[in-house]
Amino acid sequence: MLKLYRNIIIGLLLESFTTAYAATDCNQVTEIPVSECQSLLELYNNTDGANWRNNNGWNEINTWNKTNTPCNWIGIYCEAGHVAYMSASYWYGEDYLPLGLKGQLPNLNLPYLKMLNLGNNQLSGNLPDFNLPNLQILKLYVNQFNGDIPNFSNLSNLQELYLSKNQLGNIPNFSNLPKLQYLDLSDNQLSGNIPNFNKLPKLKTLELSRNQLAGNIPDFSNLLSLDSILLEHNQLSGNIPNFDLPKLRRIVIIYNQLNGSIPNFNLPSLQILSLYSNQLSGDIPNFSNLPILEELELSNNLLSNTIPNFSKLPSLKTIYLSNNQLSGNIPNFDLPNLEKLYLSGNKLNGNIPDFKNIPRLLFSNLSQNQLSGNIPNFTNLPKLFRIDLSHNQLVGTIPNFSNLPKLLAIEISSNQLSGNIPQFNNLPRLELLRLSQNQLSGIIPSFSSFSRLSSVELHSNQLSGIIPNFPLWFFTSNFNNNCGLTPYDAAQETYLNEKYPTWKTQNSDCSKAAICPLVSVSPNLDIHLPHLNYNNMTLSANLRYAPRDNKALFEVVNYSVNSDSCASANLSPDFKLHIPTATFGDIKLWADFQLHSIENDKIIFELVKYGNT
Numbered sequence: 292m293l294k295l296y297r298n299i300i301i302g303l304l305l306e307s308f309t310t311a312y313a314a315t316d317c318n319q320v321t322e323i324p325v326s327e328c329q330s331l332l333e334l335y336n337n338t339d340g341a342n343w344r345n346n347n348g349w350n351e352i353n354t355w356n357k358t359n360t361p362c363n364w365i366g367i368y369c370e371a372g373h374v375a376y377m378s379a380s381y382w383y384g385e386d387y388l389p390l391g392l393k394g395q396l397p398n399l400n401l402p403y404l405k406m407l408n409l410g411n412n413q414l415s416g417n418l419p420d421f422n423l424p425n426l427q428i429l430k431l432y433v434n435q436f437n438g439d440i441p442n443f444s445n446l447s448n449l450q451e452l453y454l455s456k457n458q459l460g461n462i463p464n465f466s467n468l469p470k471l472q473y474l475d476l477s478d479n480q481l482s483g484n485i486p487n488f489n490k491l492p493k494l495k496t497l498e499l500s501r502n503q504l505a506g507n508i509p510d511f512s513n514l515l516s517l518d519s520i521l522l523e524h525n526q527l528s529g530n531i532p533n534f535d536l537p538k539l540r541r542i543v544i545i546y547n548q549l550n551g552s553i554p555n556f557n558l559p560s561l562q563i564l565s566l567y568s569n570q571l572s573g574d575i576p577n578f579s580n581l582p583i584l585e586e587l588e589l590s591n592n593l594l595s596n597t598i599p600n601f602s603k604l605p606s607l608k609t610i611y612l613s614n615n616q617l618s619g620n621i622p623n624f625d626l627p628n629l630e631k632l633y634l635s636g637n638k639l640n641g642n643i644p645d646f647k648n649i650p651r652l653l654f655s656n657l658s659q660n661q662l663s664g665n666i667p668n669f670t671n672l673p674k675l676f677r678i679d680l681s682h683n684q685l686v687g688t689i690p691n692f693s694n695l696p697k698l699l700a701i702e703i704s705s706n707q708l709s710g711n712i713p714q715f716n717n718l719p720r721l722e723l724l725r726l727s728q729n730q731l732s733g734i735i736p737s738f739s740s741f742s743r744l745s746s747v748e749l750h751s752n753q754l755s756g757i758i759p760n761f762p763l764w765f766f767t768s769n770f771n772n773n774c775g776l777t778p779y780d781a782a783q784e785t786y787l788n789e790k791y792p793t794w795k796t797q798n799s800d801c802s803k804a805a806i807c808p809l810v811s812v813s814p815n816l817d818i819h820l821p822h823l824n825y826n827n828m829t830l831s832a833n834l835r836y837a838p839r840d841n842k843a844l845f846e847v848v849n850y851s852v853n854s855d856s857c858a859s860a861n862l863s864p865d866f867k868l869h870i871p872t873a874t875f876g877d878i879k880l881w882a883d884f885q886l887h888s889i890e891n892d893k894i895i896f897e898l899v900k901y902g903n904t
Contacts, residue, residue, distance in 0.1 A: 315359055322362045327374050330400040331361055338392035338414065345381045345390055366390065373403035379412055396431075399423065410434070410453065418459070421446060432456055432475070440476070443468060455479070455498070462499070466490040477501050477521070485522070489513040500524055500543075508532055508544070520544070523565075531566070534558065542566070545588070553589070556581060567591050567611060575612070579603040590614050590633065598622055598634070612637070613656065621657070624649055635659050635679070643680070647671040658682050658702070666703065670694045681705050681725065689726070693717040704728050704748065712736055712754075719743075727751050730883070732774070735759055749773070758783065775800035834896065843898040844887055 317328035334340075345365055362369035368376035380387040392409060395416035399407070404423050408430040418431070420441035428451045429443075436457040443449060444467040452471060456478040464486040465471060473496045474488075481502035487509040488494060495518040497511075504522070507529035511517055519541040520534075527544065530551035534542070539558050543565040552573035553566065557580040564581070565588040572592070577599040578584060583606050590613040597619035601607055607626050614636035621634065623644035630651055635658040642664035646652060652672050656679040665687035669675060675695050679702040688710035692698060700723035701715075708726075711733035715721060721741050725748040734756035738744055747765050751772040758770060760779045769791040770776050776798050778784035787794050834845035870882045887897040 315361070319359045320361060322360060323369060323372060323374055326400055327403075328361055330397070331364070331367065331374065333397045334399065337397050338394045338412075340392075343390040343392065344388060370403070374401050375403055376406045377401075377404065378406070378408040379410075380408070396436075407431075418454075420444075424448065427451065429453065439463075442466070450493075462486055462504075464488060464490065469493070472496070472516075474498065485509055485527075487511060487513070492516065495519070495538075497521065508549075510534060511536065522547070531571075544569070553594075555579075559583070562586065562606075564588065575599055575617075577601065577603065582606075585609070585628075587611065598639075600624060601626065610634075621662075623647070627651065630654070632656070643667055643685075645669060645671065650674070653677075655679070666690055666708075668692060668694070673697070676700070678702070689713055689731075691715060691717065696720070699723065699743075701725065712749075714738075716740065722746070724748070735776075769794050769797075771797040773798050837895070845884070845896045845898060847894040847896070 315328070315332065317325045317332065320328045361367055361374070365381050366378045367374060379390045379392050381390060389411040392412040392414055394414065396409065396414050396419055398419040398421060401423060403425050405425055406428040407423070407426060408428070410430045410432040412434055414431070415435040415437070417438040418436050418441055421429075421443065422445040424445065425448055426446050427448055429446070429449060430453045432453045433456040436454070436459060438459065439461045440454065440459050440463055442463040442465060443452070447467060448470055449468050450470050451473040453473070453475045455475045459476065459479040460481060461483065462476060462481055462485065465474070465488065468491060470493055471491050472493050474494060475496070475498040477498050477500040479502055481499065481504055483504065484506040485499065485504055485508060488497070488511065492513060493516050494514050495516050497517065497519065498521040500521050500523040502525055504525040504527060506527065508522065508527055508531065510532035511520070512535065515536065515538070517536050517539055520539065521541065521543045523543050523545040525547050527547040527549060529549065531544070531549055531554060533554035533556065536558065538560050540560050541563040542561065543563065545565050546568045549566070549569040549571055551571065553571055553576055555576035555578065556564070559580070559582060561581050561584055563586045564584060565586065567588045567590040569592055571589070571594060573594065574596045575589065575594055575598060578587070578601065581604060584604050585606050586609045587607060588609065588611040590611045592615050594612070594615040594617060596617065598612065598617055598621065600622040601610070602625060604626065606628055608628050609631040610629065611631070611633045613633045617634070617637040617639060619639065620641035621639055621644055623646065625648040627648065628651055629649040630653045632649070632652060632654070633656045635656045637660050639657070639660040639662060641662065643657065643662055643666065645667040646669065650671055651674055653674055653676045655675065655677070658679045659682040662680070662683040662685060664685065666680065666685055666689065668690040669678075669692065673694060673696065675698055677700040678698070679700075681702045682705040685703065685706040685708060687708065689703065689708055689712065691713040692701070692715065694717070696717060697720055698718050699720055701721070702723070702725040704725045704727040706729050708729040708731060710731065712726065712731055712735065714736050715738070719740070720743055722743045723746045724744065727748045728751040731749075731752040731754060733754065735749060735754055735758060737759040738747070745764065747761065750769050753774045754776060755774040757777050758779050760783070763786050770787070771791070771794055778787060834847055837844050837846045870884065882898055884896040884898055887895040889895070
C-alpha cells in the first residue's frame with residue numbers, strides 16, 4: 292500500500308512538473324492564431340529569450356515559452372483574438388526596464404499588431420521591411436540596428452516611427468506612409484540630403500538631429516501640419532528657407548553650417564527659433580510676424596549691426612545673441628516676460644539701460660563688449676539671479692544693488708570701476724562675487740552676513756588694509772596686484788603663502804608706488820599695450836618713455852584700432868587708464884596712466900602708479 296501511495300505521489304509530481312515547464316505548443320493555443328503564436332516564439336528564440344531580464348526571479352509572471360496562454364506573456368496584449376500590442380519592457384520598482392532582447396529581429400507575422408515597442412534593447416542587424424498592415428506605432432530606438440532604413444511600403448497605417456540612437460545610414464522619402472505624424476531618426480549615421488517628404492501631408496514632428504546630413508534644407512512646402520523641425524548637429528549648408536508653415540512651433544537647426552541672412556519669418560504659431568552656432572550673417576530681423584515667439588537663440592554666428600527692440604514680441608522669454616558682431620547701443624527692451632538676456636562677445640557700446648520694463652529678468656550676460664558709463668542699480672529687476680558685465684569699459688562706483696534680493700552672482704571684473712566695494716547688505720543669497728581687474732580702493736568688506744558666499748575674486752585692484760577673516764574656501768583666486776593687503780592672522784597667512792607663494796611680493800604698497808618715478812629705465816624704453824578698449828574701439832598702442840619735470844611721461848608713438856579710421860580718439864582731460872599687466876623692459880608690472888597733455892598731436896600719458904605683477 293505504501294509503495295502504491297509513493298508511486299501515485301511521484302506520478303502527480305511529475306505530471307505537475309511537466310505541466311508547469313513544458314514548452315509552448317502553438318497547436319494547443321486557442322487565444323490567438325497558430326501563426327501569431329509561432330511568430331512570437333520565433334522572436335523569443337532569435338533574441339535570447341531565455342536570458343531576458345524578467346527571468347530573474349519572476350517565474351510566476353515571466354512565463355514566455357512555458358505556457359499555452361501567450362496573451363498573458365509579459366509585454367503581450369491581445370484584442371479580439373489577435374496580438375495587438377507588444378512592448379519589450381516590464382515594470383520594476385518605479386520605472387519600466389527593457390527586457391534585454393539581443394540578436395536580429397525577425398520579420399514578424401502579426402497582421403493585427405497596432406503597436407510594436409522594442410526600444411532600449413540590444414537588437415542588431417538590418418531592420419526588417421515589416422508587413423504589418425495595421426501597425427500604427429513603431430519604436431525601435433536605442434538599439435544597434437545598422438544598414439539602410441526600409442521605405443516601409445507595407446505599413447500604410449503607420450503614424451509614429453521612432454528609430455533614434457541606432458547606426459542607420461540613409462533616409463528614404465517614406466512615400467507610402469501617408470498617415471505618418473512623428474518621425475524621429477536622430478542620433479544615427481544618416482548622410483546625404485534631406486528628402487522633401489512631400490508625400491507625408493500629416494507629418495507634425497521631423498527629428499533628424501545629430502547625424503551627418505548635408506546640403507540645403509527643403510522648404511517642406513507640402514507639410515502644412517508640420518509642428519517641429521529639429522535638425523541640430525548636422526552639416527547642413529546654404530540659406531534657411533522662408534518657411535510658409537502656419538502650424539510650425541519649433542525651428543531648431545543649431546550646430547550646422549548655414550549661411551546667408553535670417554528670413555523675417557511669417558509664422559504665427561512659432562514659439563522657438565534656435566539657429567545658434569552657424570555662419571549666419573547680416574541684420575537681425577525684428578520678427579514682427581512671430582507674435583507668440585518665446586525663445587530666440589542666434590548666438591555664435593556672424594550677425595552684425597544693431598539689435599532690434601523686438602517690440603512686437605510680448606511673449607519673448609529668452610534672447611541669446613552672444614558671440615556675433617553686433618554693434619550700437621543695447622535697446623531698453625519693453626518685454627514684460629523676458630527672463631534671459633545674453634548679449635556677450637559683441638561690439639555693443641554706450642550706456643547700459645536700466646531695463647525697467649523687463650521685471651521678470653533672471654539672467655543677464657553683457658560681458659565682453661565695449662559698454663561704458665556707470666552701472667545702473669537695476670531697481671526694477673527684483674527677480675534677477677545673475678548679472679555679468681565683465682570685460683567692458685564701465686566706470687564709476689559699484690551700486691549696492693539694494694533691490695535685487697535674489698541675486699546669486701555678480702561678475703563685473705575687467706572694467707575701470709573705482710571707489711569702495713559696497714557691503715551688499717541686501718543680497719542675502721549672494722554666492723559669487725568677481726570684481727578683479729578694476730581700480731577699486733579702500734578696505735575689503737567682511738561679508739560676514741553672507742552664509743552662501745563661496746567665491747570672491749578681488750585681484751588687480753587698489754585695495755588695502757587687512758584681508759577679512761574669510762573661510763579658507765573663499766580663496767578661489769589670489770589677492771595679487773592690490774595695495775599692500777595684509778593677512779588677518781597667522782593661519783590665513785600660512786594658507787595664502789602655501790596656495791599663492793608670490794602673493795606678498797605682488798601686492799606692494801600703492802602709496803609708495805605712486806611717488807616712485809621710473810628713473811632707472813633706459814631713455815628709449817618702449818612699452819607695448821595690446822587690446823585696449825576705449826571709445827567703442829579696441830586699440831593696440833606703443834608708448835615711449837619721455838621723462839620731464841621729474842615725471843614719468845610716455846608718448847604714444849603709434850596705435851592701431853579695429854575700425855576703418857585712424858583718427859585720434861577724443862580724450863577727456865581726466866582720462867585714466869588701468870593696465871593689469873604691462874612690460875617695462877624685462878619687468879612686468881601693473882600700471883595706472885593718466886592723460887598728461889596733447890602737444891602738437893602727440894598724446895602724452897603720465898605713469899602715476901605701478902606695482903609688481
